[in-house]
Amino acid sequence: MTSSTSPVTLLGAGISGAACARVLRDAGIPFVVRNRGRAVGGRMSSPEVHGRRVDLGAGYFTVRDDGFRDVVADWASRGLVHEWTDTFTVLAKGKAPEQKPGPMRWGSPGGLRSLVKDLLADIDIDATEADALPAGHVVVAMPDPQASRLVEVPDPVDYDPVIAVALGLSADDARRLPFDDAAFVSDDADIEFLARDGARRGDGAPVIVAHTTSARARRHLEDPAGAVPTVVDAVAALTGIGAPEWTHTHRWTFAKPSGAHDRSHGIVESEDRLIGFAGDQWCPEGSPRVESAWRSGTDLGRALVDRLS
Numbered sequence: 001m002t003s004s005t006s007p008v009t010l011l012g013a014g015i016s017g018a019a020c021a022r023v024l025r026d027a028g029i030p031f032v033v034r035n036r037g038r039a040v041g042g043r044m045s046s047p048e049v050h051g052r053r054v055d056l057g058a059g060y061f062t063v064r065d066d067g068f069r070d071v072v073a074d075w076a077s078r079g080l081v082h083e084w085t086d087t088f089t090v091l092a093k094g095k096a097p098e099q100k101p102g103p104m105r106w107g108s109p110g111g112l113r114s115l116v117k118d119l120l121a122d123i124d125i126d127a128t129e130a131d132a133l134p135a136g137h138v139v140v141a142m143p144d145p146q147a148s149r150l151v152e153v154p155d156p157v158d159y160d161p162v163i164a165v166a167l168g169l170s171a172d173d174a175r176r177l178p179f180d181d182a183a184f185v186s187d188d189a190d191i192e193f194l195a196r197d198g199a200r201r202g203d204g205a206p207v208i209v210a211h212t213t214s215a216r217a218r219r220h221l222e223d224p225a226g227a228v229p230t231v232v233d234a235v236a237a238l239t240g241i242g243a244p245e246w247t248h249t250h251r252w253t254f255a256k257p258s259g260a261h262d263r264s265h266g267i268v269e270s271e272d273r274l275i276g277f278a279g280d281q282w283c284p285e286g287s288p289r290v291e292s293a294w295r296s297g298t299d300l301g302r303a304l305v306d307r308l309s
């Protein structure tokens with residue numbers, strides 16, 4: 001058996017990997033974190049676009065999980081997150097906008113990536129992509145299609161793509177939008193969600209982010225910018241605004257799991273080592289999101305601590 005004190009290699013610095021790293025660190029289990037690219041956060045992505053950060057992946061998070069609630073309370077006490085809204089609008093072409101109450105959605109003034117950075121604040125990141133499974137105990141904290149390039153994943157879950165398009169608006173157009181915070185778009189072939197990035201981030205910037213349907217995204221995976229004219233037309237038809245001043249596109253080939261594992265994490269014992277799996281697809285309650293990815297990484301970390309301590 002690989003020594004329990006040899007470092008665990010943790011692949012993936014999204015929120016599931018970050019949550020797992022925190023548990024290992026608190027238990028004194030040695031580990032190293034490797035992430036593809038220097039920017040941690042994965043699908044909680046907040047790059048700088050036209051001079052300010054824009055949330056181009058997850059648009060907000062919810063807090064139903066008691067453990068996650070404690071983490072969020074700590075973030076809130078330090079001003080890293082705030083309650084955004086519990087009411088979204090529903091938009092459909094040719095119909096009046098409707099208000100739809102739901103759970104409280106939370107946003108982050110620094111962008112959602114800042115929360116993963118906070119979890120990993122005192123942890124070094126090796127910014128190299130793994131192209132094979134490293135030796136020793138390994139945590140694979142990423143979508144199953146990415147994990148499957150490295151290792152056989154038990155009952156892998158497929159993912160659907162999304163193309164996110166940020167649109168910089170004139171102040172006039174921003175005022176004319178028929179929703180205050182965000183809108184679910186119903187019965188549209190091209191877009192399914194619109195959010196005011198300035199509202200969720202709290203700076204009021206006239207920037208919205210549109211998420212395409214997976215069907216539209218699939219047609220543009222090779223050339224995501226090719227989706228922009230269709231998205232701009234769809235936004236105009238739904239909201240009545242004119243052409244944006246600028247656009248910025250991001251392709252998420254593996255945006256959302258189309259199914260879910262029936263456990264919060266996986267562990268496979270392979271010859272002399274443990275291979276752990278975490279991510280938003282490890283979501284027995286069937287609603288993959290930021291908080292379930294955090295839960296998955298946390299549960300995997302605790303299970304590894306039990307096995308390795």
Ligand SMILES: Cc1cc2nc3c(=O)[nH]c(=O)nc-3n(C[C@H](O)[C@H](O)[C@H](O)COP(=O)(O)OP(=O)(O)OC[C@H]3O[C@@H](n4cnc5c(N)ncnc54)[C@H](O)[C@@H]3O)c2cc1C
Nearest residue numbers: 012014015016036042043058059060130255279280289290
């Ligand atoms: C467009 C979009 C909208 C969303 N909206 C919401 C929302 O509103 N609310 C919500 O709660 N959730 C939302 N989500 C889902 C949420 O973002 C995810 O559930 C969560 O961020 C998943 O975290 P993760 O750690 O499981 O995976 P990821 O964030 O995907 O992290 C995986 C990490 O692994 C790295 N990696 C991949 N391959 C390798 C390799 N070979 N070597 C090293 N590193 C590797 C990646 O670079 C990445 O950093 C949205 C997602 C998308 C894409």
